[in-house]
Amino acid sequence: MARFRVNGVEQELDIEPDMPLLWALRDELGLKGTKFGCGVAACGACTVQVNGNPVRSCVTPVSAIEGSDIKTIEGLATNVGGITAVQQAWIDHQVPQCGYCQSGMIMAVSALLESNPSPSDADIDGAITNVCRCGTYPRIRRAIKSLTATA
Amino acid sequence: MTISRRRFILGTTVVGGGLLIGYASTRPSKHSIANRDAGDQPYLTTWLRISEDNTVTVIVPHSEMGQGILTSLPMMAADEMDADWNMVHVEQAPATDLFANGVLVKGFAESMGVSVPGFLNGIASAGAMKIAEIMNMQITGGSSSVRFTGEQGMRVAGAAAREMLIKAAAARLDVPESELSTSLSFVNHSASGRSLSYGELASDAARFEPSSTPRLKDPKDFTLMGKSIPRIDIPAKVDGTALYGIDAEAPSMLYAAVRTSPVFGNKLSSVNADVALQRRGVVKVVELENAVAVVADNYWRAKQALAALDIRFEETENNQVNTQSIYAQYDAALLGELSEDVKEGDAAAALTDAESVVEATYRVPYLAHAAMEPMNCTVHFHNGKCDVWTGTQDNLGIRGRVAKIAEMDENDVTMHAFYLGGGFGRRLPTDTNTIDQATLIAKQFDVPVKTVWSREDDIQQDYYRPAVTSKFRGGFDANNQLIAWENHYIGKNEPAEAAHTPYSIPNKDIAYAESETHVPFGAWRSVAHSQHTFFLESFVDELAHRSGQNPYQFRLNMLADKPRHAAVLKAAAERAGWERNLAPGHAQGIALQESFGSIVAQVAEVSITETGQVRVHRVTCAIDCGRSINPDTVASQAESGVIFGLTAALYGEITIDQGRVMQNNFTDYEMVTLKDAPEIDIVTVESGESLGGMGEPATPPIAAAVANAVYILTGQRVRELPLKNYRFTAVPNESAV
DSSP states (O other): OEEEEETTEEEEEOOOTTSBHHHIIIIISOOTTSOOSOSSSSSOTTEEEETTEEEEGGGOBGGGGTTOEEEOGGGSOSSTTOOOHHHHHHHHTTOOSSOTTHHHHHHHHHHHHHHOSSOOHHHHHHHOOOOOTTOOHHHHHHHHHHHHHHO | OOOOOOOEEEEEEOTTSOEEEEEESSOGGGGTSOOTTSTTSOOOSEEEEEOTTSOEEEEEOSOOSSSOHHHHHHHHHHHHHTOOGGGEEEEEOOSSGGGOOHHHHHHHHHHHSSSSOGGGHHHHHHTTOOHHHHTTOOOOOTTOIIIIIIIIIIHHHHHHHHHHHHHHHHHHHTOOGGGEEEETTEEEETTTTEEEEHHHHHHHHTTSOOOSSOOOOOGGGOSSTTSOOOOTTHHHHHTTOOOBGGGOOOTTOEEEEEEEOSBTTOOEEEEOTHHHHTSTTEEEEEEOSSEEEEEESSHHHHHHHHHHSOEEEOOOGGGGOOHHHHHHHHHHHHHSOOEEEEEESOHHHHHHHOSEEEEEEEEEOBBOOOOSSOOEEEEEEETTEEEEEOOOSOHHHHHHHHHHHHTSOGGGEEEEOOBOSOOTTTTSTTOOHHHHHHHHHHTTOSSOEEEEOOHHHHHHSOOBBOOEEEEEEEEEOTTSOEEEEEEEEEOOOSSTTTTOOOSOOSEEEEEEEOOOOSSOBOOOTTTTHHHHHHHHHHHHHHHHHHTTOOHHHHHHHTOTTOHHHHHHHHHHHHHHTTTSSOOTTOEEEEEEEEETTEEEEEEEEEEEOTTSOEEEEEEEEEEEOSSOSSHHHHHHHHHHHHHHHHHHHHTOOBOEETTEEOOOSTTTSOOOOGGGOOEEEEEEOOOOOSOOOOSSTTSTTHHHHHHHHHHHHHSOOOOBSOGGGOOOOOOTTOOOO
16 A cells, blocks of 8 residues: 655555655545656656655655645636646746646746745756756746745 | 648537637648547637637647647647636647648748748658648647747637627627727726626527638737746646646556567567567567567566577668768768859859958768657557557557558547647657657557667667768958858758858859768758758858958848848847957857748857866857747756757767767767756847747857857867867957957
8 A cells, every 4th residue: 555645635655665756646546746757866847745745756656655635727827726836937927838847847946945935046047957848948047036035 | 642721610619618719721621620439518710629628629620749748739729819828728629630730731831932831841751642631730830830820810700709709799789890899808998887797608509600700809909818827738747637648547457568670671570589589578579571570568577588688780881980981971972063052142252252262161960859748658458459658749640650551541540639748850750760660560469569679779869860971162352342152062952042051152052962861861950951051051150250240240231131130139249248348268059940930040158178178158049030929938948959969079970880870878879967968048020020939949049059059168169060070179268350
C-alpha cells in the first residue's frame, strides 16, 4: 500500500512501490493536470510539490514519498475555484501557448517564490529548467519578475 | 484541376429560437446541409449562432495548438457583426464534413498558384484524392487560419449576420435600414432612442436571405481586430483544467505502450509475449506489422512490461544507412541532372565572366518536432461504431484515416477534439503512425484503449524535417556588383518559393535534385523555409563580407524593387541599433525572409562564451503581416517562432546510424530553456497589405541571423548546423565590415 496526501486528501493506493508518482496521480487518481513529457526528469512537465519542494514526479517512485504532502496544479490555489498570484501573473502576461508544460512550470515557479521571494535572474535560471517547446520563456521571465517586484 | 469559386452562405432559424449563419465555399447540398440529428442545435456549414439570450457562439473549425486561434477567429466574426465580446462564446467545430474548410484550400490555391497545399501532397498522391475531398478538411497548418478562414469566412459570416439583423430591426421598428446602427450586440435607432438586442431579432433575421457579399468594415472602424484581446484558452491552461488528447478518460479504459522497429520500414520478426503477460495489470500483447504493443490497466505497467520483452525486428538494406551515407548520396545527386526551380538571365555565363566567384556548400541535419505532449490516441470500437479522442491539426482528416485503417464508414467514426500540446506540423493528417497503431490496437478490444508514445518513441518515430545540402556560387563584376546567383539544393518541398532569394540579382540559376531516403519526411514549422532561409541568408552574408560591404546595406541595396522587404529590414536594424553601442564581445547578425505571406527580419546580438559556445542575448524581430488581428498573439507567435528556430540552430540534430535515429530524449535532443532564451523585441510594420500568417514566419530567419553574428565574432563561417557542434574562439577586435 502506498500512502500519501494529495492536495490535503489522504490517499491509500494498492500499487507497486516503484510506480512513479506521475502515473499514480494520472492513471490511478485521475488527476490529469500533471503532465507526462519525457519520463526521465528532463523537461519538468510533471513537476509537483512534495512537502513544498518541486519534484519531477515521472522519476519519483511512490515509495520515496510515503507519508508526504503532495501538491498538484489542481490543489495549488487554496481558495475554492480561485487561482494564486502566480497563476494570475500567467494570465496577465498571457504566458501559455499550447499550455502543456505550464502546470509543471507554474508548480516549479510557485515553489521557487515560496522559498526565495526575490530571486535574481541567475536564481530563476538555476531553478526553472523546465522545457517549453512553444518558447514562452520571455513571458515566463516577465511574469516571475512582476511577482518579485511586488513581493 | 479547378476549384469552384462559388461560395454559399446560409441563414436559418435554430430550433428553440435564434439565428444560425453558415458559410461554405462549396455547394452545401454536398454536405447534406444540416445534421438534423444533432438535437436542438443543428449544425450547418457554419460559423455563427445567435441565441435568444443575446449570446453569439462562434464555431471554429481549426485546432488550438497554442497559436490563439480560438480567440483570433471569433474576434474577426464578432467585429464584423458588432457583437459584444463579453457575450461571445467559442466552440470547437465537431468533425463532420459540414465544417469542411474549403476556404482554406481555396486560399492556398489562389495564393500559391497550386491546387493542393504542399503539406497535403502526401495525402493527395497517396489516396489519389480529388480536390473535392481535400476541400473537406479541417486542416490547421500553413499559418493559414486567420488569413483564409478568418478573412474569407469569419468576416463575411459576421457581416452577413449584421445585415440580416438590421433588416429584421427595420421591419420590427418600421424604419428605414439607413437610420439604424449597431453596437455591442444591439441594433439602435438613435432617432427614437429604441434598441433591440441581437437575441430578440435573431429569429426574425433568420427569415432573410444572407448576402454572400456583405459590406465588410473599413479597418478604421474595427472595434476588436487590431486590439490585444486576452486569449480565451489561457485561464484553463493555468489551473490545470485544459484537456489534451493524452488526458482522455473513458470507462474501462486500457493503456497501450508500443515499441516500433527503430529502423524505419523494417518489420517485426518475433516477440516472447509470455514474459509480459505474467506481469500485473497486463491484458494483452498485440503484434503489429512493424511494432509490438503491451496493453495494461495503467500506462506505466504497460511500459514496464514492454521493456521486459525480447523483441526482434528484421534487418534490411535500411540498416546500412547512416548520416554520412545520406550526405554522400546527396552530393552524388547534386552532380547529376537537376530540375529547374528559377532561371533568370544566364548565371553560368555570368559566373564565367565574373571578376570574382564565391562558392560554399551548406548542410542542415534532420530535425524532430518534439511537441511537449507525447503522441497519443484513444480509440473505442463498439457496436460497429468508433470513438476517437486525440489532439490533431485536422479532426476531419484523422476521422477519415481511422475509418480507412479500421475499414469502416467514416460516418461511423466520432472524433472528440482536444487542445493540442504542440503541433508544429507533427499532428497533420499526413503523419499518422500513432493514429494507425492506436486504431489497430484498439480494434482488438471492445473497451477504449489509449495508446501513448514515450518521448523516445516520439523522437525516433517522427516525420522529420529533412536533412538538406545546398551548394552556392555567387559572382561579382568589376564594379563589385553581385551579378550571378547559383544555388543547387536537395529536395524541393513546400512552400515552392522557399529557395527563392528576394534580392534583385540579374542572373539566377536555382535548381534541385531529388534524393529520397528511408527517413520519413514531415512538415516542420515553416517547412522548407526552415532550411533554405539559413542557407540563403548565410550565403548572402558571405557575399557581403567577401565583397567588403556591410551585410545590412548590401541587402538593402538589392531590395530597391521590394519596398515592403526593405521597410522590414530597416525596421529591424533601426530598432536593434544596428552595429551601434554594442557591448564588448558582442556582435549582431541580420537575416530576412518572406514566408506564408508575412515578411520577417531579425537581428541577433550574440557573444561567445568562455567554453566556446554561442550565447544569444537579444533578438529584434520586425514583422509585416499586413495587419495584426490580435497584436499580442502576433507578438507571442513571433517569440515562439524565434525560440523554435533558435533551438534548431543551437541544438537541433537528428543523426542516423545503422538505419535508426540515435537521439532518445530531451537529454540528447536538447531544447532552449529559460537560461539560454534571449530577450526578444518585436516590431510590427503595419503595411495594411493582405494578411500574412504568423504561426511560422518568425522561425526561418533566426539561424542565419545568429550564424552571421558568429562570423563577425570569430571569422568562422557556419555552414552546418547545429552550433553546439562547434567550439568557437572569439577573435578580439575583429572588425566587421
